[in-house]
Amino acid sequence: MLICIDAGHYIGTPGKRCLKSIDPGETREWTLNRRVADKLEAILAGYDCRTMRVDDVTGQRDVTLSQRVAAANRAKADVYLSIHHNAGINGGSGGGIVAYVAPSHQKQSEVVRDAVYRYTVASTGLRGNRAQPLAEQSLYVCNYTTMPATLIELGFMDSTTDTPIILTEQFADQAAAGLAAALVEVYDLQPKGGGQVLMTAVPAEDLTVELVDRPKSECGDNCANAGYFANYSEGGEPFTLPVGHLVADYNASGKWTRHYCQERGRFQGDKFTFDSGGWSYANSLHGKAISTLLISGGKARVEEIRTVPEGTDYAVSGIPVLRGGKACTTAQAKGQGWDASPLRATWHTLVGLKGDGMVYVMGWQSRTANLLDSGEAARVFRGLGFVDVLKLDGGGSYYQSRDGVVSRTGENRRINSVLRWTVREERPELTEDRVRQIVREELAAQEAKLANAPADGWAVPYIRQAVEAGILTGVDDGQGGVTIARPRAHTTRQELATMGVAILKAARG
Numbered sequence: 094m095l096i097c098i099d100a101g102h103y104i105g106t107p108g109k110r111c112l113k114s115i116d117p118g119e120t121r122e123w124t125l126n127r128r129v130a131d132k133l134e135a136i137l138a139g140y141d142c143r144t145m146r147v148d149d150v151t152g153q154r155d156v157t158l159s160q161r162v163a164a165a166n167r168a169k170a171d172v173y174l175s176i177h178h179n180a181g182i183n184g185g186s187g188g189g190i191v192a193y194v195a196p197s198h199q200k201q202s203e204v205v206r207d208a209v210y211r212y213t214v215a216s217t218g219l220r221g222n223r224a225q226p227l228a229e230q231s232l233y234v235c236n237y238t239t240m241p242a243t244l245i246e247l248g249f250m251d252s253t254t255d256t257p258i259i260l261t262e263q264f265a266d267q268a269a270a271g272l273a274a275a276l277v278e279v280y281d282l283q284p285k286g287g288g289q290v291l292m293t294a295v296p297a298e299d300l301t302v303e304l305v306d307r308p309k310s311e312c313g314d315n316c317a318n319a320g321y322f323a324n325y326s327e328g329g330e331p332f333t334l335p336v337g338h339l340v341a342d343y344n345a346s347g348k349w350t351r352h353y354c355q356e357r358g359r360f361q362g363d364k365f366t367f368d369s370g371g372w373s374y375a376n377s378l379h380g381k382a383i384s385t386l387l388i389s390g391g392k393a394r395v396e397e398i399r400t401v402p403e404g405t406d407y408a409v410s411g412i413p414v415l416r417g418g419k420a421c422t423t424a425q426a427k428g429q430g431w432d433a434s435p436l437r438a439t440w441h442t443l444v445g446l447k448g449d450g451m452v453y454v455m456g457w458q459s460r461t462a463n464l465l466d467s468g469e470a471a472r473v474f475r476g477l478g479f480v481d482v483l484k485l486d487g488g489g490s491y492y493q494s495r496d497g498v499v500s501r502t503g504e505n506r507r508i509n510s511v512l513r514w515t516v517r518e519e520r521p522e523l524t525e526d527r528v529r530q531i532v533r534e535e536l537a538a539q540e541a542k543l544a545n546a547p548a549d550g551w552a553v554p555y556i557r558q559a560v561e562a563g564i565l566t567g568v569d570d571g572q573g574g575v576t577i578a579r580p581r582a583h584t585t586r587q588e589l590a591t592m593g594v595a596i597l598k599a600a601r602g
């Protein structure tokens with residue numbers, strides 16, 4: 094699949110620029126076209142397709158329209174997308190996005206035109222007032238390309254309503270995401286690397302939320318960062334506080350963390366509840382119905398709530414990705430008060446429900462610049478059978494540890510809360526044969542380490558634990574050590590200690 098991208102014009106094309114009265118810098122159309130084209134190429138680099146540019150990407154050379162068309166035809170590109178910005182309003186208001194095909198066109202050109210229009214309007218929110226935003230027009234690059242072709246005008250450079258918007262970097266990001274999403278849909282492009290999802294299925298009753306407020310690598314095993322937060326520092330003590338709803342076991346140690354948690358939320362024993370509907374200061378989520386994972390009575394559900402309902406055992410809020418099987422948009426997320434910046438291409442923690450009683454805790458690396466509006470997240474998680482999916486973090490906070498295997502992004506950022514799950518293994522019955530087998534395996538595994546170690550030193554705490562657990566009988570020697578009584582057969586102290594370790598491991602499951 095070869096996608097030909099044409100950023101219209103070059104830096105020196107006469108007249109093609111923003112209206113001075115609106116944009117004193119008179120930004121050149123080429124600059125805007127190129128910016129979107131570059132971003133589009135960057136997004137498509139994450140997909141199983143190739144791209145080519147037929148403009149001079151430095152903007153210095155005026156590549157003619159016939160040269161552009163000839164290059165695309167020669168390369169046998171599968172689709173041709175020409176990116177422009179419009180003019181013709183002369184300082185009035187209105188405008189919007191317009192997309193064209195040639196009067197004599199392949200049916201597929203219309204499919205592409207309609208998709209790029211639909212997706213860019215959705216991603217940018219730039220609603221125009223053109224009578225015919227989907228049009229046919231005799232344009233050289235559409236007329237003479239041999240593959241399906243469309244030309245899109247991404248808003249007006251001389252409109253008081255469009256121009257301030259199309260000049261922003263954010264608009265270019267959104268426009269590129271929309272164009273990419275359209276191409277992904279029409280040509281069923283697949284993310285490179287298969288878009289692997291790390292997934293742990295946890296029975297809802299085995300999942301807890303814990304407020305830890307500590308660097309992410311110090312959160313222990315079988316947990317994942319969960320929940321958006323804000324960073325603070327007081328008296329030299331850095332700490333974090335939640336911004337969305339949170340009902341969690343409180344396991345933080347900092348003085349100021351507790352002080353401000355008491356101020357903003359409520360404690361019932363070690364259970365802490367932050368109801369973002371009850372805290373308005375510097376909280377953009379205040380009073381909004383925000384998507385929240387709720388666990389009560391061992392059952393999990395997702396709801397949009399303004400305030401935490403009574404009887405909630407655990408709760409954590411997140412950016413909605415899928416709700417009731419439907420893809421969520423950036424506009425929806427912003428409507429709940431979320432900052433949309435963590436939707437970029439990076440690692441994310443997500444939590445998903447399929448209606449099977451399990452909560453799926455997931456790590457996923459998105460490829461697109463806006464995982465919602467590009468349709469990427471919806472495609473991935475609908476494909477996995479999810480009904481509801483929330484995004485609980487992104488980028489610097491991402492951290493997951495499962496059975497000792499850690500997946501994380503680089504910095505060791507302080508995080509606020511984690512989802513923690515208990516691991517239940519089938520526990521084999523502890524017969525004497527089973528114990529002997531464990532001891533043999535354990536000894537083999539530790540042979541090198543233990544071979545020359547005097548047993549007394551390292552063995553004592555294990556023996557003590559085994560005695561305390563009632564597995565061995567022992568007598569306290571009154572000097573901090575334990576004298577073992579009654580081994581069943583001739584056994585070295587080292588073997589006995591290792592047996593103690595092994596039994597304890599097995600007993601703990």
Ligand SMILES: [Zn+2]
Binds near residue numbers: 178
């Ligand atoms: Zn143009």
